[in-house]
Amino acid sequence: MSISINAMASMMNTGADAVTENKADSLKSALSGVDSAASEAELLQVCKDFESYFVEEILKEVKKNLLPEDEDEKKDQSLAALTDFHMDTAIELMADHVVDEIGESFTQQLYEQMKRNYGIE
Secondary structure (H helix, E strand, O other): OOOOHHHHHHHHHHHHHHHHHHHHHHHHHHHHOOOOOOOHHHHHHHHHHHHHHHHHHHHHHHHHHHOOHHHHHHOOHHHHHHHHHHHHHHHHHHHHHHHHHHOHHHHHHHHHHHHHHHOOO
């Protein structure tokens, strides 16, 4: 039984898409679980996770727009899938780092707004 490299690349792309969907779904469920009974620490973590996801999506769009259009056509499909997989991981880590280092003001504003909206003391 042999599996072609292109089939493996396709499986990796499908897996990466599933990871993004799962992350978005878990973020939605975390946000929908916020109510007046939530602790301040839980609310702050949800805000930070949202900001990290938001920055991650922006970085992915920037990466997509920076690559020349003909660049994708030159790549071997298996190499492209592997590169994309590792690039997505690097972007996720970079987004977390950006939020930790310089994202405090947005996180704090979102946190304060949600505290007011949900009446969390």
